[in-house]
Amino acid sequence: MVNIIENRAIVTGTVIFLTIDPDIKGFFTVSFKLLKSSDLDDLPNLARPDEGRQINIRMSKNFIDENNIAPGANISIPVRKAFGQVYFSLEP
Numbered sequence: 001m002v003n004i005i006e007n008r009a010i011v012t013g014t015v016i017f018l019t020i021d022p023d024i025k026g027f028f029t030v031s032f033k034l035l036k037s038s039d040l041d042d043l044p045n046l047a048r049p050d051e052g053r054q055i056n057i058r059m060s061k062n063f064i065d066e067n068n069i070a071p072g073a074n075i076s077i078p079v080r081k082a083f084g085q086v087y088f089s090l091e092p
Contacts, residue, residue: 008040009047012076046081059089
């Protein structure tokens with residue numbers, strides 16, 4: 001059994017590339033160089049140990065289009081860590 005820890009963080013870094021997510025229709029996997037993370041909502045920041053690493057963030061196509069997310073873009077977005085180096089953007 002896997003323990004799930006509710007978590008949130010704001011991650012800042014650079015988009016490396018985007019690919020269509022094969023598992024979730026309407027989503028992309030965004031390869032992201034995580035430069036730094038900040039706490040959010042008084043929840044654990046599980047992104048801190050991944051600072052300096054490449055992570056994958058799953059984002060909806062709508063979120064990507066609305067925020068002009070493209071390779072080379074420097075962005076800061078709220079996320080939650082799911083498992084390993086996989087994150088989900090927290091979209092309104």
